[in-house]
Amino acid sequence: MTIKRYYQDAYMNVFQTEIQNQQQDENGAWYVVLEETAFYPTGGGQPHDTGTLHNRNVINVEEVNGEIRHYIEEPIEDISTVVEGRVNWDRRFDHMQQHAGQHILSAAFIEALSYETISFHLGKEILTIDLDVSNITETDALKAEALANQVIQEGRLIETKWITEAELSDYPLRKQPSVTGEIRLVLIPDFDYNGCGGTHPRSTSEVGAIKILDWEKHKGHIRLQFVCGNRVLKQLHQKHGLLKELTGMLQAPEESMVLTIERLQAKQKEQEKAIEELKEGLLIYEAEELLKEAKAHEGRTFIKASFVDRPIRELQKIAQHITSRRNETVVLLVVQNDEKLQFVAAKGSSPRVNLRTVAQNVFPLINGRGGGKESFVQGGGEALISKEELLESLTNQI
Structure with missing residues (x-):
């Protein structure tokens, strides 16, 4: 039976009709097919209407194999009666x-x-x-x-x-x-x-x-x-x-907001640069303190340390500073970040040791991987052992 499509009169949002059938789809959702409908089904780039049908909320409308299915939150007990449909006008x-x-x-x-x-x-x-x-x-x-x-x-x-x-x-x-x-x-x-x-x-x-x-x-x-x-x-x-809120936060009128933000961004960049310089200074200081505690062994100077919750980039900079100052040093630094272990190994020009080989030998202990060159490697993996145990394993390989 051909369904009369009242929705093609866009202003019709209340109508009465009879039910052709009511059933569940393959997912168990209830829907009814009407003799006539003012509900628009999804199609042509436009979403479906919503509303009510016999006081049941219509939550979706789809056209499937030529029939328009009106999906309702719960079934209608008596489908032999005339039902009233109401389209949500604001949405329509x-x-x-x-x-x-x-x-x-x-x-x-x-x-x-x-x-x-x-x-x-x-x-x-x-x-x-x-x-x-x-x-x-x-x-x-x-x-x-x-x-x-x-x-x-x-x-x-x-x-x-x-x-x-x-x-x-x-x-x-x-x-x-x-x-x-x-x-x-x-x-x-x-x-x-x-x-x-x-x-x-x-x-x-x-x-x-x-x-x-x-x-x-x-x-x-x-x-x-x-x-x-x-x-x-x-x-x-x-x-x-949003603009009103921003003008209040910036304490600037709307017409000068862009200039105010540009000034804040420039100031922030200056502050970030200054902070970065201070961090660099602190890392150099830390590296010098580690050098003071260095221990010599068989013509090499060993520097070892372990940390918690630090970016590996900081460990790299510490190691680079130390090896640039002392050619005979071997630096082993380990850090634990949450459930991850990472390490940096570096050496000056004097020690005869291949740090890539050292790293490859300890990776199995942490299911890890990494890379680098003979004089400088880094890597990481799971915290299957403690940071102290990893540091000891690196030392034993050397």
Whole structure:
């Protein structure tokens, strides 16, 4: 039986009908199929409607094999009765604004720049269209946006019309419809002609406004983010609130906020540089203290130490400073960071020892790996032994 699709009159949000059948899908979710419906099923880049059906919440609407399934939270006891459906109007009207806005913006890009839209997605917060170009400038975006908002402000009629395939050539469509048989057109005369089964308002003025937010390259095309209608006001409210909060935190008026942030960033870089220099000084001091405690053995000076919760980069710098000061030194430093053991081994020019071989011999003890050269290696693995045991194993290899 053919389902009468009331949702093609976008303003119908309350209706009465009978149930064709009620059952569960393969996942156990309950759904009903109606004789007529005003609920829009997901499709054409537009999400489904929500609402209620016989006081059951409609949480999803999908078209499967020609039938429109209304998924409900719990089954209806008596399916022989006439049921009332109520579409969530706020969600429906939002989708009407967004979908019509997409038609208008896509047509504006063609009219102003000859940029074609190749895909569309209506998300919960923003919309996206993919433009068949590899690059776009801010001037391009503003030009299309201005034309789109001009069309909205002119309050042009948005018409819907059913035609046959034979009549398609009578209309300058943006792209050829993918459906056959009777085809539904959504028209803004002298501006946009498009095959579409989605919900739209009766006038461009009801779209309210369009604002492009951002764009990025995506698979060789440009993916453009934008909002329409009440979402523009929501974006403005959110961004104004954020801006107000930032002006308070920075103690700077809105018009000088960028300059204030640039100054803070420059000051932060100076402070980070100063801190880094102080850290370098502390590491050199630490290295010199370790040199004082060095012990000589068979013509070599051994320096060994273990640490907890330190970046291995600091151990590298300590080892490099020591070996640059004393050619006869061998430096073995171990650190435990959480459940990980790491080590650095370095030597000056005098000791005849291959530290790469030393490292390879101890890696099995910690399921570790690493790399380096004969005079300087680093590595790490699991804390299967203590840091002291790892340090002793490194010493024994030498």
